[in-house]
Amino acid sequence: MKINIHDVARRSGLSVVTVSRVLNGSASVRERNRQKVLDAVQELGYRPHSAARSLSSGKTGIIGVIVGTLQDTFFDTIVQQLNETLAHHGYYLALSVTHGGTDHDGGHYLIQEDRVDGIILLSPTEETARIAELTRRGIPYVLIDHQLPEHDEWSVTVNNYTGGQAAARHLLELGHRSIAHLSGSGLYRSTLERRSGFLDEMHSAGVEPFELVAGDYAVQFGYDTARRWIDEQRLPTAVFAGDDHIAFGVINALTEAGLRVPADVSVVGFDDQSLASQLRPYLTTVKQPAAAIGVAAADMLLSRIGGETVSSPIKLEPELIIRQSASIPRKEQGL
Numbered sequence: 042m043k044i045n046i047h048d049v050a051r052r053s054g055l056s057v058v059t060v061s062r063v064l065n066g067s068a069s070v071r072e073r074n075r076q077k078v079l080d081a082v083q084e085l086g087y088r089p090h091s092a093a094r095s096l097s098s099g100k101t102g103i104i105g106v107i108v109g110t111l112q113d114t115f116f117d118t119i120v121q122q123l124n125e126t127l128a129h130h131g132y133y134l135a136l137s138v139t140h141g142g143t144d145h146d147g148g149h150y151l152i153q154e155d156r157v158d159g160i161i162l163l164s165p166t167e168e169t170a171r172i173a174e175l176t177r178r179g180i181p182y183v184l185i186d187h188q189l190p191e192h193d194e195w196s197v198t199v200n201n202y203t204g205g206q207a208a209a210r211h212l213l214e215l216g217h218r219s220i221a222h223l224s225g226s227g228l229y230r231s232t233l234e235r236r237s238g239f240l241d242e243m244h245s246a247g248v249e250p251f252e253l254v255a256g257d258y259a260v261q262f263g264y265d266t267a268r269r270w271i272d273e274q275r276l277p278t279a280v281f282a283g284d285d286h287i288a289f290g291v292i293n294a295l296t297e298a299g300l301r302v303p304a305d306v307s308v309v310g311f312d313d314q315s316l317a318s319q320l321r322p323y324l325t326t327v328k329q330p331a332a333a334i335g336v337a338a339a340d341m342l343l344s345r346i347g348g349e350t351v352s353s354p355i356k357l358e359p360e361l362i363i364r365q366s367a368s369i370p371r372k373e374q375g376l
Contacts, residue, residue: 122335263290
């Protein structure tokens, strides 16, 4: 038998009107009653009828997420958590993967014609036009991992600066003094913040980097750079990679050349992709709290949809995960 709103009202012990207000994101419901309704929704497996809700409330019951790629388990985890959290509140997720493209006038199809009740922009590279269009149309939005500080108002970010510091500090404490940093594209604010944290920690210790190299967040970039060092017969004792994909590329090149990680070169990554704990040597990396990011962004957007007008940007702290790929340094020498 199909579950309806009256079943939810009976299970929660509240009126149909209260249940309807909760499902429509009203901010006027007491938190205790809101939780009763959400618990009943979950227990019964109730899904609001989107067409009926749209007609009665003027809302679609759909949240849009725009992301450049899902070929990244960090982004994938965020999207999964967004979907789970929003579904718990009776919303469906509409996902658009743009593959790095952008609409310079902000006119993405999810933003047009009142298709969604809110939008989450995940790691946008050019958010200004889209924010302007969302604001013009009165569509609530939240940014995750965005690029411009002037857009911090409604955002969830990670403290990439302290992440870069943590990576450098760990390698310095192990005794390394010849440390390279391979960063991603300078288009990303996270790239610059990780690099700044790394450099400040190095300079505080009176140590200059072996080399700073910028490239793509890609396995090939890490591989090509390490291969160049091998061909030049010079190696750092440690590498801080701007993300785990770069780290995997470095490890591949070193292993291919008969070098050992971490005995010959230590490697630290960033993100804690799923393969970081599956491929040997297990990767020491700076973990971004992907699930917590998803929950925080969903809650912030729901608050905006419910009428909250005071912004409260959220910055979460990363965590250094120590595994097998970094150890005390070998004696510095040429190959």
